[in-house]
Amino acid sequence: MPHRNVWLFYFMQKYFFLISIIIISSCSQVSDITRSLIGLKELKFNIQNYENFAVSGIKLDNISSTKDFSIVDGLKLIKLFNNKNLIFSFRVNVVAVNPNTVRGKKLNTRAKITELSYLFMLDGRETIKGKIEDELIVPAGGESITIPIEARIDLLKFFADKTYEEVVKLVLSLGGMNRSNRKMELFINPTIDTPIGDLSPGKIKVLSKNY
Numbered sequence: 001m002p003h004r005n006v007w008l009f010y011f012m013q014k015y016f017f018l019i020s021i022i023i024i025s026s027c028s029q030v031s032d033i034t035r036s037l038i039g040l041k042e043l044k045f046n047i048q049n050y051e052n053f054a055v056s057g058i059k060l061d062n063i064s065s066t067k068d069f070s071i072v073d074g075l076k077l078i079k080l081f082n083n084k085n086l087i088f089s090f091r092v093n094v095v096a097v098n099p100n101t102v103r104g105k106k107l108n109t110r111a112k113i114t115e116l117s118y119l120f121m122l123d124g125r126e127t128i129k130g131k132i133e134d135e136l137i138v139p140a141g142g143e144s145i146t147i148p149i150e151a152r153i154d155l156l157k158f159f160a161d162k163t164y165e166e167v168v169k170l171v172l173s174l175g176g177m178n179r180s181n182r183k184m185e186l187f188i189n190p191t192i193d194t195p196i197g198d199l200s201p202g203k204i205k206v207l208s209k210n211y
Contacts, residue, residue, distance in 0.1 A: 043111050043138065043201075045188060047208040048093040048146060053175025055155075055168075056080050056087050064177040066168055081164045086155045088171055092186060094147040094206060098138040111138040114198055115191040120151055123170060123183045127153050149186075181208050 053060040058073050069077065080086045098111045113136040120127050128151055138145055159167055174184055186206045191198045 042099045043190070043192070044097040044099065045190075045204060045206050046095050046097075047181075047186060047206050048095045050090055050092050050175070050179075050181070050184075053088075053090045053179070055089075055171050055175075056085075060172065060175040060177075060179075062177055063172060065172065066165070068177075077168065078164060081156070081167065084156045084160075086167065088153045088155050088175070090151050090175055092149050092151065094149060094186070094188070095144050096136070096138045096147060096190075097142065097144040098140055099142050110140045112136070112193040113138065113190050114193050116147065117189045117191075118149060119187045119203075120153070121185040121187070122153065122158070122174065125158055127158050 056077065058069070058077070063069060066074065077086070096111075096113070116132040116136065117130070118132070119129050130149070130151075132147065132149070136145065136147060155167055155171070159170065162170070170183070172178075173180060187203050188206055189200055189203050191200045
């Protein structure tokens with residue numbers, strides 16, 4: 001009987017030890033999941049700036065009206081417009097920030113973006129859609145990364161109802177010397193890696209801080 005009690009005691013020790021490991025492991029997983037979900041919720045995006053505005057290779061930084069184009073560039077644009085091959089290009093730099101704070105408490109959890117889809121709206125119309133499939137790591141502790149998005153828009157695919165003058169005026173209002181971002185909108189949909197699989201907060205309108 002004493003021998004049996006020893007084995008029973010030994011078995012109970014092992015049993016409780018195993019249960020403790022399972023509980024600790026589960027708590028750790030729950031904690032990881034919680035931190036990841038918090039990171040997903042707290043991740044912030046804003047537009048740092050737009051740059052490199054051009055129409056079919058012609059830079060627009062110093063152009064405020066059609067009169068500012070050289071004769072050669074003006075004739076080139078008219079020809080491209082007639083051939084329905086007018087390309088508006090630019091780069092937008094998006095900043096992703098990982099505050100990693102909950103009720104004032106800092107967390108040390110980085111955010112891993114596995115995919116970032118985006119949509120540009122110009123003058124109220126949906127234009128280009130794209131996707132960044134490279135993995136992006138946003139460090140913890142309020143650090144940020146810059147995500148450059150190169151955009152190329154076939155203008156006459158979306159604005160075929162406009163005249164040459166109207167298209168050029170629109171392009172200059174977006175990327176010329178006196179540009180404004182009021183007619184330009186960027187929406188993104190990031191996919192975040194978490195312990196329970198990839199999750200997405202849905203479509204986010206990205207606002208500008210500087211333009």
